[in-house]
Amino acid sequence: METKQKTYTRIKSIFTVVIAVLLLPVTALSNTDHGDPKQDTVIIELNNNSKIVIVTKSREDLASLENYDINQMVKDLNAQLTDSVEYMEIKDGKAYVNDDGEVEMKDWKINDDEVRIKLGGVEVDVDPDKIDDWDEDDWEDRKKVTYETERYDRTTHHFNIDIGLNNWIEGGEFPDANNAPYSIKPFGSWYVGLNSVNRTWVGGPVFLEWGLGINWYNWKLEDADYIIQEGSERIEFNPTPPEVKGQKSKLTASYINASVVPMFDFSRGRRKITSIESGAVKIKKYSRKGFRFGVGGYAGYRIGSHTKFKYKDDGGKEKDKESDNFFLENFRYGLRAQVGWKGVELFAAYDLNEVFSSNRGPLNADGNSAALNAITFGITL
Template structure:
């Protein structure tokens, strides 16, 4: 592979002058892929073949100073070759950003170099391959092969089949790497509603009734899906912290009040109509949920179903009232525990396709402490959206 930088230098110089060197250049009929084939015969009996989409791609070289470009490529290819020797992989790809390294100079923004060495034991005689991409649209592929004692070099300018195969291979490798991971991390958002079930009356004999659409549930989840079993297993354990926000919006012009250390529901003052009367609770939860996660042929999540439990702890809570008084909108906010249970636990389940899940959570513990608030348990349900 030591000869490849030298070959690349000669070939690029020949490519730049190919349109002007009429004594040495022969244009052959287009290939089946509608590319133009340009054969350049050089005075030293060497020859090279360029496959281009059109001649305009050759003219794109004019925006660069070839001497500076070749010095850059020679140094970058040398680095890529050195990395290839130290790598167990047959293929090494490196990216360089000369425009950042040399601001103000007419150099490509990005140069990607892929070196592939099939080794002496390869079945084919094409042993060395270098793929160079200048920027995002201009590519050069150099293949060196030996057949019967004669060296042959081919150069392809533009988007190359080799580049496409390399990119496809890289995408496939990433998919396989993702599939083979023992732990997958993701961030998703739960958007849903709260309901109170198994309800009972408070000390005043009032049973809490919620406004369904206004009693919202939101949770920010950092989940870790841990594979249980060998590669290819679809059984996972989902866990990870969840920051949950439960809103309980009362109906019937009631509000939460504390009287003698007991939380009750009482009617608003005479003549006051409550536009909003809610109890907001923030908690941190930790799920432990076995889950079956099936993937499609491309390695992407296709279908999942799971059921398990969770534990949590209340971080804070407050009530909020919104009403009209003397022609002005008033908002009262009062922080307090309101005799809510600090620790919580329950069961949950989900079923999902692609990046969307349907979830349901049921708190087995009482929402309020025994005999210090209304009897109720929380049930939350809705959609879970995978963001990454």
């Protein structure tokens, strides 16, 4: 019982620290090189036929080596080198620089026993063995460094969240143009997607974003005095009795999806990275550079759906929730467009197939089954 209590306390402490850290500001540093003077070379002969070769642009650059943690750099090289390695470079040497006596953090790798939480462009790692001794005052003594990478590794992975608005289109128009009972309320019909995304560099400015995700459509009716019901032959949007005053009427459907989106990234994947270390807590903040856009496709399978109707009946508040298939198509597929500028990423998605099965949609003003296609747009975090 005591062991379980300690485990619970530790888990609670970890998530408390992660939340606190995410609320703390990430301070960026900047380094800029100027000029291109003639380079000089310094060779230091060591034992066992080993050498240290230093190429500098000026005497001032050579003097600046006093600010680097060479010992840590050698330790990292020794840990990574194997018998099969004949040549190796440290491309982000700025990560070893000192600043006013602070040893800046290298591009660290996580240990197996650490906890990592990654959301969008922020990555937080916590060491459970040190968490009990960490408090917010330690943040004042944090180690920090900001640098840029020219390009990702061949493939990188990240987790993101899509937040947007849903609607559906009939014959190129939104249903509210004809005051249809199935018209959607533009604000309040939320779309949420949780995505596990890989980003593969193809060549030049071309990247391929691909992965899996789960998303939720929420179609909220413009007129809450209509209730969504599954009829004998089709989905129906029926008016409520006079004594019932609708407050909210919506249809929700969830899907698991696979997507592939070719991207043109004109900064060629360059990122600004701010690394911060404070005791048990390590943070990396990634900021993309430049302009990027792409268009690709997706396909999904429905894993759940339900309706929700909130209303007042004789003055009392009521809520009805019903789960069923509601003649929804089990499969969906469509086009997705993405555009980004630095840290801002926007998306739009359009289902090429109809939301409801063929001839199972609601009746329109002409008495025909409405062919509705889902459309979504929003921001990616």
